[in-house]
Amino acid sequence: MSLNDSKPILEAQNIEVERGGAIILSVPSLLIGEGEILSLIGPNGAGKTTLLQTLSYLLKPVQGEIFFKNEKVNSKPSVFEYRRKIAMVFQEPLLFDTTVFGNVASGLKIRGMNRMEIRNRVVEQLDRLGIGHLSGRSAKTLSGGEAQRTSLARAFAIQPEVLLLDEPFASLDPPSRESLIEDLESILRQTRTTTIFATHDRLEALRLSDRIAVMNEGRILQIGSPEEVMNHPVNEFVASFVGVETILSGRVIKKNGGAFVASVSGQEIEAVGEGHLGETVLLCIRPENVTLSTRPSQEGTSARNVFPGRIEKIVSLGLYQKVQLNCGFPLVAYVTHHSLENLSLQAGREVAASFKATAIHVVRRKEKGAQKGEMG
């Protein structure tokens, strides 16, 4: 559990939500630090939306409390005040039948802000989300990506202390999604807005979050940093949901043209992609791309990453075997039953693991301002 030194801005205790006589959400305790980005991942029906709606008090739990900045949110006036400090964006843009400007201004109009101030804020947010040129357009004529940007601008316009996003990129086509995620990431890092967002896309979660919570059947199964959750899943479900990819955090120490070398737990791994010196990157290695060899050295192979390691555990996954290795860093490989037998692999055996530089999926994460006083 890494909350660092940020104090919890939002706290949920003993939450239980019922629907139709059944408990659909049960969260004994959840603390969210100020400025952190927490993602909720899980299959459909896991309770992600329910949790988000409960946190914003759009849904009332049958038991449990929500604390915002250490103050209980339960009576009507406090719920209302709390709701005015947070913003929620849904999967559908849910825009109003007016112009883009009118939509972005709606939250401010609700708060009774004066026209001049509204104008300034709206223009600022429109520019930030790159839709300034759409200001006078009717919301009905927008494309999916433009509409979702408008919805986000509407949320940011009120300068929320907590931002809740319910699968906001799910209905966008890949290029719009990619572009929007990038822009959103910059804004979140810049403004240090506490954000909780639900998604079923692991890579999205990896890229944006400080912590990931894996949910299923209304419960949080595991919560921790992306590396923790991905590399040390607490049970079979979490493991199968997050995928058994190896995810390593490394620092870029060398650059060779279109590739770079990252230092991971003292070892050097070469990967293809962009990376600035000193940057922290996440390297994702699919188990099927890891090759094992029992021979001490490899000559004449195009794999640049060869590491000696020791087999810790072998698990059967039906068609193939999952081999967990320790090469100074954790590594997972898939091998066929056939290969397992041929090489006589078993726990405790020393092998050489290799994978190509091109087989690594690199995730670059923008850095938050390191010092407290940084404006970003």
Added chain:
Amino acid sequence: MFRSLEFGNCLLFGIWDLEFGYWNFVGGQMDLIFEGIKKAFYLLITFDPEVMGITLLSLEVSGIATLISLLIGVSVGVAIALSGFPGRRLVISLINTGMGLPPVVVGLFVTIFLWRNGPLGFFEILYTPTAMIIAQTVIAAPIVMGITLAAIQQLPPKLRLQILALGATRLQMVWILIKEARLPLLAAVMAGFGGVISEVGASIMVGGNIKGYSRVLTTATVMETSRGNFDIAIALGIILLLLAYLINLILTQIQQRERPK
């Protein structure tokens, strides 16, 4: 030219006058129509006081009735659309039934209520424009209610949540939802107004068609037609047609604006 048409005594007489009689008869009828139209335009163009008076009263009575049914209809419609309560389904089907209520039945019930010895007889408003307003409100309100209900229910279900998430009070939320459904609501008002300004049964029953007091376009047309005063009847009919056209024009505009892209 000799034609044998067996229609009964009257026409036989006409036929005997064959060449002349037959043509004269038709000419007489056509004459009636042309004269009527000419006189009607004269009445309209010179803003004949009686015709104008009747028109203004029509607009006043139906206008007020529509306004009241707008207030009642929208508030009840929105309330039902946004809430759940036991018997909700029954209430909704009652409203839908109310939308098709025969105006004469409404006229009957309002008359009974306002009758001298009836429950509200002491108000003595039978045969007044007020009674007509009441009857027309009863006719129009279910129409506005039903359309409002449907319009609000058709808004995306999560929209309500989004509005609340933006920090709106319940009242602000209702207002925003009404604004979102403004086009269907306008259609509801037009439908209500169109229905009551062209209805005659209830208006005659509770209004009494009293000259200069409770005589409106529809009731006056019935009377003048039965007396054979086609000039006035046609003038009033033209005005009614114009109103019907205007209402339809607005409804069509709304419908076209609402077309999905």
